[in-house]
Amino acid sequence: MPPAASPNTTPPGTDLRVMVASCDAYSDVWQFFFHFLFKFWPDVPTPIYLISNHLTYDDPRVITIKVGEDKSWTDGMARGLRQIPSEYVISFLDDFLLKQPLPLDDIFAVYGELKKRNGNWCNLKPMAPPPEDQPDALIAPLTNIKQSAGFHSGLWRTQYLADLCAQRDMNIWHTEGYIRERINGGQIDGLFYLTRNKPWLVSYVEVIKRFWKKEGIDFLAQHGLKPDLWRRPYPPQGADPFSRFARSILKRYTSWAVARDVKRRLADQDGKVLPLPQDRIPSSAA
Template sequence: MPLSNQSVPPCAVVISSCDAYSDLWPYFFHFFFKHWPTAPTPVYLIANERTYGDPRVKTINVGPDQQWGSNTRLAISQIDEELVVLLLDDFFFDAPFPTETFRQTLEQFTTAKGRLLELRLHGEAGEAVHGTGFRRADPQNLCAGINSNLWRRDLLLEIAEPGLNIWQCESLVRKKLREGEKNFFFMDQQAPKQISFVEGVRGRFWKPEGLAYMRKNGIEPDLGWRPCPPQGNSFFAKLIRSWQKRGMDRRRAAMVTPSSLEILPLASLES
């Protein structure tokens, strides 16, 4: 059931993804439900053609990829909840989600008429928002992004412009701040932490810290499918990454078969 009470509109959790990252879904949802077992369900997953085989997850298939803005707008238009927590699929929860603290955050966000709250960012800059644990973002304090945020659904539809990639949509959030938006918030430095995660993937590859987190939890990803190449900007590191990207592209071009459309959970690791 949606997380709600008499004073707070229903809140949905939406995972922004695509089929090219479907190999991460079992890992993402393993840690998501481990650390937030009371999350409002169904959790919505944005995908192209593939689905995730868990009754707690509702896959919204948007068809062939048309950039982040188009995919997100099409998916969000199918969700009724007024508030949306948007998460990216390659950030893995690594600590219990504070359900009661978040319930209070939702109440404060609603009372303050918030439109965007950056749950992961804490700081002391910006004006304190009376009666809340929030600070107000402003043109001098441009901390306004996409991932791990609480959104008003109508705002998310505004910035998810068709044809724009995720970075271009993120720039529209900052543009709204420069144009005078007053109801974009982030967490005060002293406010309870809302969310904690490990960034597992960057530039299509496993990050060393992401791979270490998997292995710490007894999970060994298929590095033939998504490698963890050398880091840094040396000639050989760049050469290896380029070679591995071409191999990934060849494998992904042939990945969709009738037997591979549904991605299954890590059943052996689920508690």
């Protein structure tokens, strides 16, 4: 059994929580995401909120918010975010696995500054140097779309992100484009960027792009772990005709395998996705 929920280790007066944006189609990566989250952030403030469709991640430190049918990424996000009782969240995507410990003092410093300035968002990946008139600034208001970032890691005001997602039905990539359009049109809306131009807050590896990526396979292998390649294959990666044909065939297979796996879990496992069994985790990776 996983350990009981750890105490909230954020600074006094802080209600900051972690939100993981997901859906049932990516439930095969939940075991790995949470394994590395707890490995590199053992005192992560709990509960953690996981947005899904019908499946549940079976860990006492995680509250799964089930939003039902997958109508669109923004629809699920809007409904899920409105069930998170914290003013701000740190957002993560489940296919971006942490690969080193997080500098918590720095993250909480960014959070404190964002809240003090009544901000709605700040990325946790450095994007640009500080403004010339504020050389010591930790964060600064966005001035152009090049300072924007995606949803893989960022601090969001929960209600702002929920309202933003409720405006239209979009997938995640269109949502990122929509935010850039708003920024380009002068709708800054309390959006900030991190001015420390070095990778000192969040370091991760993107492991999936429909299929398992080589980076994901290699990263798990470094930690003595293996994904279920029957559930989500690792096809040839080349640009040659055979590789492209193999990927096109496996797209159909993956859609079928995902639907079968979700249906099986709902029928046989009460919709639960279990953490990695301890016997699958080498002692060096624990």
